[in-house]
Amino acid sequence: MNITPRTLATGVASLTGVALIVAGPVMIYEGVHGQHEVTSQLSEQLISFPAKGSSGLPAAQAAYAGRQVTTGPQAKAYADMIETHIKEATGGRTYSQVSTAAMAAPTDTKLAGEKQTAFMGESLRGSLMGAYQAWEVTYLVTGLGLAFLGIGAATLAVTGLTELSRRKIHVPNTIAELAENPSTRTPLM
Numbered sequence: 001m002n003i004t005p006r007t008l009a010t011g012v013a014s015l016t017g018v019a020l021i022v023a024g025p026v027m028i029y030e031g032v033h034g035q036h037e038v039t040s041q042l043s044e045q046l047i048s049f050p051a052k053g054s055s056g057l058p059a060a061q062a063a064y065a066g067r068q069v070t071t072g073p074q075a076k077a078y079a080d081m082i083e084t085h086i087k088e089a090t091g092g093r094t095y096s097q098v099s100t101a102a103m104a105a106p107t108d109t110k111l112a113g114e115k116q117t118a119f120m121g122e123s124l125r126g127s128l129m130g131a132y133q134a135w136e137v138t139y140l141v142t143g144l145g146l147a148f149l150g151i152g153a154a155t156l157a158v159t160g161l162t163e164l165s166r167r168k169i170h171v172p173n174t175i176a177e178l179a180e181n182p183s184t185r186t187p188l189m
Contacts, residue, residue: 013159020152027145034138035072038131043070047078047128058084069128072135079128086121090114095122 050057052065061081069078090098095118102111 010159010162013155017152017155017159020148020155022152024145024147024149024152027141027148029145031138031140031142031145034141035135038072038075038135038138039070042075042131043068045069049078049081056085057081060084072132075128075135076132079125079132082121082125082128086118086125089117089121093118095119 047069049061049064049067049069052062054065057065058081061077064074064077067074069075086095087093091114093101093114095115098111098114098118102108102115105111
């Protein structure tokens, strides 16, 4: 078999198309599986928003009143609620600001309490934001899987059409012509 640059390029394009078509569904599966995993992990934590009308429920999270946190967007909303509570507890200061003040006044129990509250709140907030980010990445993975599938199919279609169009088809004019030279090595179709 004579391997020409054109044959090599066609082979590489075909293999790329097949690889993309194989990778697409795997990525889609992983994206969907990832969302199920985030939901499972959040559900196990039994985190729920305060009830409607509760003083602990900021107005920005009122739509989530009483719901359990099971999705990425809910985790972000809960993290935002924690941020609001931390700011209320620390007078608008960050953990690092409260910590610095507490180190400067080691006997101040109020500052020590604010430091502990800010630390625990920021830790939980960070975990919830991690769940939210993982949720968002699953959309990216699923979207890339769909794109890979489409690009792979298009690559194979274009490669196949290109190969068909470059082949020269010889169709004999008469049965007698076919009988005279049956082995022309050119396909009839």
